[in-house]
Amino acid sequence: MGREDDLPTLEFGKDGKPLYVNGPYDNADKVIKTLEKSVGKGNYDYLLQGGSEIVDDLG
Numbered sequence: 867m868g869r870e871d872d873l874p875t876l877e878f879g880k881d882g883k884p885l886y887v888n889g890p891y892d893n894a895d896k897v898i899k900t901l902e903k904s905v906g907k908g909n910y911d912y913l914l915q916g917g918s919e920i921v922d923d924l925g
Contacts, residue, residue, distance in 0.1 A: 886911070888913070
């Protein structure tokens with residue numbers, strides 16, 4: 867096994883921020899509220915695909 871220094875650097879999210887893309891069975895409203903509580907409003911990005919109250923509110 868290699869040393870920890872030999873491990874590749876993995877990047878997640880978009881532009882250094884968390885990125886949430888909802889799935890068909892996700893509770894998007896709950897996830898968005900958790901993100902706001904965890905990292906603060908405006909410190910994450912998201913892509914919602916229909917059916918969420920948040921999407922309806924944005925419309």
